[in-house]
Amino acid sequence: xxxxxxxxxxxxxxxxxxxxxxxxxxxxxxxxxxxxxxxxxxxxxxxxxxxxxxxxxxxxxxxxxxxxxxxxxxxxxxxxxxxxxxxxxxxx
Amino acid sequence: xxxxxxxxxxxxxxxxxxxxxxxxxxxxxxxxxxxxxxxxxxxxxxxxxxxxxxxxxxxxxxxxxxxxxxxxxxxxxxxxxxxxxxxxxxxxxxxxxxxxxxxxxxxxxxxxxxxxxxxxxxxxxxxxxxxxxxxxxxxxxxxxxxxxxxxxxxxxxxxxxxxxxxxxxxxxxxxxxxxxxxxxxxxxxxxxxxxxxxxxxxxxxxxxxxxxxxxxxxxxxxxxxxxxxxxxxxxxxxxxxxxxxxxxxxxxxxxxxxxxxxxxxxxxxxxxxxxxxxxxxxxxxxxxxxxxxxxxxxxxxxxxxxxxxxxxxxxxxxxxxxxxxxxxxxxxxxxxxxxxxxxxxxxxxxxxxxxxxxxxxxxxxxxxxxxxxxxxxxxxxxxxxxxxxxxxxxxxxxx
Numbered sequence: 001x002x003x004x005x006x007x008x009x010x011x012x013x014x015x016x017x018x019x020x021x022x023x024x025x026x027x028x029x030x031x032x033x034x035x036x037x038x039x040x041x042x043x044x045x046x047x048x049x050x051x052x053x054x055x056x057x058x059x060x061x062x063x064x065x066x067x068x069x070x071x072x073x074x075x076x077x078x079x080x081x082x083x084x085x086x087x088x089x090x091x092x
Numbered sequence: 093x094x095x096x097x098x099x100x101x102x103x104x105x106x107x108x109x110x111x112x113x114x115x116x117x118x119x120x121x122x123x124x125x126x127x128x129x130x131x132x133x134x135x136x137x138x139x140x141x142x143x144x145x146x147x148x149x150x151x152x153x154x155x156x157x158x159x160x161x162x163x164x165x166x167x168x169x170x171x172x173x174x175x176x177x178x179x180x181x182x183x184x185x186x187x188x189x190x191x192x193x194x195x196x197x198x199x200x201x202x203x204x205x206x207x208x209x210x211x212x213x214x215x216x217x218x219x220x221x222x223x224x225x226x227x228x229x230x231x232x233x234x235x236x237x238x239x240x241x242x243x244x245x246x247x248x249x250x251x252x253x254x255x256x257x258x259x260x261x262x263x264x265x266x267x268x269x270x271x272x273x274x275x276x277x278x279x280x281x282x283x284x285x286x287x288x289x290x291x292x293x294x295x296x297x298x299x300x301x302x303x304x305x306x307x308x309x310x311x312x313x314x315x316x317x318x319x320x321x322x323x324x325x326x327x328x329x330x331x332x333x334x335x336x337x338x339x340x341x342x343x344x345x346x347x348x349x350x351x352x353x354x355x356x357x358x359x360x361x362x363x364x365x366x367x368x369x370x371x372x373x374x375x376x377x378x379x380x381x382x383x384x385x386x387x388x389x390x391x392x393x394x395x396x397x398x399x400x401x402x403x404x405x406x407x408x409x410x411x412x413x414x415x416x417x418x419x420x421x422x423x424x425x426x427x428x429x430x431x432x433x434x435x436x437x438x439x440x441x442x443x444x445x446x447x448x449x450x451x452x453x454x455x456x457x458x459x460x461x462x463x464x465x466x467x468x469x470x471x472x473x474x475x476x477x478x479x480x481x482x483x484x485x486x487x488x489x490x491x
Contacts, residue, residue: 045119046118046119047115050136071133
């Protein structure tokens with residue numbers, strides 16, 4: 001049996017150098033404004049999209065935002081901005 | 093907000109996307125650097141989105157790979173608006189005309205404001221400005237401000253400084269007046285000190301020359317106070333430049349007769365505003381005053397564009413307050429103090445004089461009128477240098 005997974009070297013170096021993790025490891029950074037707007041930095045792609053649930057692929061796994069009347073107000077290669085009533089944010 | 097405006101100017105498209113793999117389509121678009129916004133999936137197979145015009149043309153590959161149909165719902169933004177209305181000649185002509193007229197009209201000087209005048213009448217400066225070629229209605233680009241300033245200083249010798257600035261269609265002329273230099277009699281010229289006004293001498297110091305007065309001497313205007321003729325030890329006389337200070341008590345009076353029955357006006361509290369619109373020299377009155385006796389206040393407002401471009405259109409607001417006449421019968425004492433204060437304001441006292449007393453007196457003319465006299469007594473310097481002229485030298489008691 002394998003022991004518990006060791007911390008990757010990349011993360012150790014990033015910790016030592018005090019570089020923000022979202023920059024060093026391209027981890028997603030989620031900003032939510034009062035359940036009305038959310039932005040996800042460092043997302044990798046959209047998995048599924050509809051007005052009640054938006055699922056995004058990120059370096060930390062699948063991120064699922066659910067709510068009502070969701071739409072993408074803007075998207076670029078790194079960031080995605082979501083508008084609507086956000087009820088839940090979960091990693092699957 | 094800023095981004096919305098930016099997108100509006102650049103132009104964008106409302107798209108309808110139809111296909112089974114919309115998420116993949118969006119991922120591909122984003123990876124190839126196309127900016128997409130307002131994405132909303134309405135049903136499993138359909139979505140709406142907005143995209144810029146160059147982005148739209150780069151979507152072809154992604155749509156081919158994922159089998160997504162891209163349909164334009166609406167073309168929006170300024171370029172689209174202009175393109176749609178390109179055949180409306182009147183619209184374009186109107187827009188160009190608007191720009192031309194605005195530039196044309198704002199290239200004139202519409203009003204000139206002068207400030208800083210004290211003794212010179214503003215109209216004199218206005219006339220001088222127009223004789224130098226600067227009047228309302230000239231094209232502002234033809235005016236060379238530095239030349240104009242020099243011309244103005246030459247034409248109006250009373251000015252010591254002038255500044256002209258043109259702000260939009262208004263010109264501001266700031267001036268400073270010269271203070272006239274007092275006539276200086278050179279120290280080597282013999283002179284006397286004589287009285288400027290009538291008065292009673294209270295104090296004097298003669299630092300050079302022979303005093304001809306004493307404390308309490310009553311002098312008239314022009315009488316000799318300190319003589320420039322000095323007797324020498326050897327019995328002869330010498331002419332010097334007299335110097336000294338002579339203080340005297342002076343009086344200024346004013347008498348006028350007034351009726352004892354004083355008429356005043358009180359406001360009834362009714363008021364009405366009347367507006368007038370002026371366009372150049374043309375006046376359009378709106379409404380009239382319904383009262384028989386009233387007091388008015390005026391207010392003017394001028395129309396302007398962008399803060400500085402003033403147009404020759406203004407409106408005038410006249411507030412009329414209805415008044416009632418009332419009358420008060422004064423006793424002689426009341427009348428004296430009331431009218432006396434009024435007279436005091438009319439008396440001009442030299443600026444350096446020190447007021448020591450103010451008095452009101454009255455004489456009853458008959459039952460209806462009263463003569464009120466206001467007397468102001470002052471202490472002031474009354475000495476004035478007067479040169480001893482050549483003839484008097486010949487006549488006089490010199491060597």
